[in-house]
Amino acid sequence: MGAFFMRYHDTTITLRLQLYAVMLLALAPYLFPSAACAQEPAEPVCITCHSTLPEKFSQPVKLWRGSIHAENGIYCNGCHGGDPNDAANAMNPARGFLGVPTETAIPAFCGRCHVGVLKDYLASAHGRKLGKGGPTCVTCHSNHHVVKASLALINEQSCSRCHSFERARVIRAAMQETEAMIVAIDGRISGFKKTGTDTEKLEKELFAVRNQFHTLFHSVDVELVKNDSAQIQADLRKIQVVLDGLDTEHQRRMIAGAAAVSIMLMIALVLHLLRKTYD
Ligand code: HEC
Ligand code: HEC
Ligand code: HEC
Ligand code: HEC
Ligand code: HEC
Incomplete structure (x- = not known):
């Protein structure tokens, strides 16, 4: 220089x-x-320190890394409390550290954030048997490797631990049709998004309906699931109508676009021919 x-x-x-x-x-x-x-916040001290500890205390870090919570920025302190910025006082109860919840405390522990699910769960046959043989959130979702929820969670291995799989099968069958609708709509919205269409409003609508539907399972009440599914499907059909409208508009634009291109080609051809004749 x-x-x-x-x-x-x-x-x-x-x-x-x-x-x-x-x-x-x-x-x-x-x-x-x-x-x-x-300036981005450094990784919480919980993770730096726990990564170096023996298996029992470092295992949660490994499992958590692949979770939907990690993906959404919910760190150890999101669930266990404590101070993520001060290694010396990280696990001080005075800094809000909650420790490890006992079995009966787990639903409230998770329910601080998943308020709607907690409400449905507590009112259900499962919630009423909390501490008396009923499953907690962790029984079905695990504690650290929590992944995106789906009907795949209702499977023979998980649901026949305490009772026959038959009742689980019935409730899953009741939910499958709605689930298929949600998956199909999600796919169509992604398709439009790729073509540059503004899909934000549709995405928000689907997100709300999807949440309402996925929470519903926690009632483990087949009749309630069937009744509410009817309303949820009606809401989904409204989104389908908007998507059908977008489809038609899209086709119309493609036809208009093709017509414009042909006209332009024709003009070019005419000009070319004219020039040839004058040359
Ligand atoms: C400087 C190291 C260090 C930091 C920082 C740290 N931990 Fe720990 N943690 C430990 C050790 C060592 C143990 C095991 C012995 C014990 O319970 O004190 C432990 C145990 C735990 C346990 C199990 C407690 C029990 O009763 O079995 C939880 C839960 C936990 N830590 C969460 C956190 C969270 C959340 C943070 C951050 C807010 C954090 N830790 C920060 C070292 C650390
Ligand atoms: C989504 C909430 C959640 C997050 C996030 C979370 N934990 Fe936990 N953790 C729990 C629950 C619930 C238990 C009790 C599990 C049980 O009884 O089965 C637990 C138990 C533990 C234990 C006791 C040992 C064990 O495996 O039972 C340790 C240690 C621990 N967590 C550390 C951590 C650390 C370190 C992080 C961050 C990497 C973390 N946890 C993130 C919910 C969470
Ligand atoms: C500090 C708040 C917080 C706590 C506590 C918490 N979660 Fe979450 N959880 C979230 C956020 C944020 C997401 C990602 C956004 C979403 O999908 O709702 C999420 C996502 C999930 C999902 C996936 C939802 C989906 O859309 O498929 C499940 C399942 C879940 N959490 C279960 C649990 C369980 C079980 C516990 C307790 C062990 C727990 N959560 C504790 C905040 C929390
Ligand atoms: C008996 C097993 C079971 C128990 C107990 C259970 N869940 Fe679920 N959870 C499921 C299944 C199955 C789904 C997916 C339902 C679907 O795909 O429609 C689900 C879905 C979810 C979702 C996604 C729904 C949404 O609103 O996005 C969250 C979050 C969640 N569970 C959190 C919890 C929490 C918190 C608890 C404890 C209060 C809990 N679950 C207890 C099986 C369970
Ligand atoms: C930890 C044990 C346990 C696990 C695991 C478990 N359940 Fe249950 N379930 C119970 C108990 C306890 C009851 C209530 C008492 C009874 O009816 O046997 C119950 C009741 C039910 C009912 C009847 C509800 C009613 O109102 O009559 C359904 C449906 C159900 N469970 C579905 C499931 C599904 C689906 C799964 C797997 C995702 C599952 N359960 C996993 C313990 C469990």
Whole structure:
């Protein structure tokens, strides 16, 4: 750089270089995003320390890494409380550390965030048997490797631990039709999103209906599931109607686009022929 300046003493060039340098500095955070992330919060001390501990205390970190909670920025302290920024006092109850919940405390522990699910669960045959043979959230979802919920959670291995699989099978069958509708709509919305259509509103609507539906399971009440499914399917059909409208519009635009292209080709051809005749 020094040699460069020695050779070109022309002041306009140095001035221009200075201007470029200033512009580059101003743009740096956008051009080199990694440098701009310096202020991003560091990983909680819970994770740094627990990663180095013996199996029993480091295992949760490994399991948690692959979870939907990790994906959504819910760290150890999201569930267990404590201070994620101060290693010396991280597990101090005075800093909100809750420790490990006992079996009967688990639903309330998870339910701080999953309020609707907790309500349905507590009112259900499962919730009423909490501490007396009923399953807790962790029985079905696990504690650290919690993944996106789906009907796959209702399976023989998990549901025949305490009673026959038959009742589980009945409730799963009642939910399958609605689930299939949700999956199909989700696929159609993603398709439109790829073509650049604004799908935010539809996504929000589906998200709300989906949540309502996935919570429903926790009642483990076949009659309730059947009744509520009817309403949920009606809501889903409203989204389908909007998607059908988008489909038609899309087709119309494709036809219009094809027509415009053919007209343009035709004009080009005519011009070409005209030029040939005059040449
Ligand atoms: C400096 C190291 C260190 C930090 C930081 C740390 N822990 Fe721990 N943690 C330990 C050790 C060691 C144990 C096992 C011995 C014990 O219970 O004190 C433990 C145990 C635990 C347990 C089990 C307690 C029990 O009663 O069995 C939980 C839950 C836990 N930690 C959560 C957290 C959370 C949440 C954070 C962050 C807010 C955190 N830890 C930060 C070292 C740490
Ligand atoms: C989604 C909530 C949730 C998150 C996030 C979470 N834990 Fe836990 N953890 C639990 C529950 C619930 C239990 C009690 C499980 C049980 O009784 O089966 C538990 C138990 C533990 C235990 C006791 C040992 C064991 O395996 O039973 C330790 C240690 C622990 N967690 C550490 C951590 C650390 C470290 C993190 C962060 C990497 C973390 N937890 C994140 C919910 C969570
Ligand atoms: C600090 C708040 C918080 C706590 C406590 C918490 N979660 Fe979550 N959980 C979330 C967030 C945020 C998401 C991701 C957004 C979503 O899907 O709702 C999530 C997602 C989930 C999902 C997937 C939902 C889906 O859409 O498929 C399940 C299942 C789940 N959590 C179960 C649990 C269980 C079991 C516990 C207790 C061991 C627990 N959560 C504790 C915040 C929390
Ligand atoms: C008997 C097993 C079982 C128990 C107990 C259970 N769940 Fe679920 N959970 C499921 C199944 C199955 C689904 C998926 C239902 C579906 O796909 O429609 C689900 C779905 C979810 C979802 C996603 C629904 C949504 O609103 O996005 C969350 C969150 C969740 N459970 C949290 C919890 C919490 C918190 C508890 C304890 C209060 C709990 N679950 C207890 C089996 C269970
Ligand atoms: C930890 C034991 C346990 C597990 C695991 C378990 N259940 Fe249950 N379930 C119970 C108990 C206890 C009852 C209530 C007493 C009874 O009816 O036997 C019950 C009742 C039910 C009922 C009847 C509800 C009613 O109102 O009559 C259904 C449906 C059900 N469970 C479905 C499931 C499904 C689906 C799964 C798997 C995702 C599952 N259960 C896993 C213990 C369990």
